[in-house]
Amino acid sequence: NTSIELSTIAATMERQGEGIENIEKEVAYISENMIRKLPIKYDRMSEEEVSELDVEKESPAVFAGKLAVKLFSEEEQFELVEDRDQHVYRWIVDLVWRRRSGTEKNSTKENVQSRIRAHIDQKAKRDCAKNGM
Structure with missing residues (x-):
């Protein structure tokens, strides 16, 4: 027992x-x-085009916003992230995270993604307000 x-x-x-x-x-x-560690797939924009938009002293969210302006249609610029092409959005987030993860040591991918989403959504809301939408 x-x-x-x-x-x-x-x-x-x-x-x-x-x-x-x-x-x-x-x-x-x-x-x-x-x-x-994996190579970045530059299948939506060339590496050179991306590099031109990637200004180190700007935040990852600003960098992602520049990519969004280039990759989303004029109509999509007025839409929130959830209403945009999610494949393009995920490509932007992955690209920004992989290019900037070395400088974002104290951030997680989820944190960076949240800031990117907020930045893109705020710009869409400002653009809608500016255009009386």
Whole structure:
């Protein structure tokens, strides 16, 4: 008849929880950094065109906004991100993240994507207001 004390079970579960938390952090780190190692596919714009728009002292959101102006149609400039072509939007986010991830060390891709979305949406709202839409 073996009995295990509750305190032993609780301590074991706590250690396992810490181990799982550490593994989750490592997986997140690897997934964030692995994509940086793959070559960027310049299939929507040439690398030279992208480089002309990429001004280092400007934020990733401003850089993404410039790409959005070039890649989305005139009509789409007035639309929120959710109403635009999501393939183009994801390409912009991935491109900006991969080109700028070295300078955005304290940011996650999700954080950068959130700032890009907000920037593009704000510009669309300003453009709509300016044009009485």
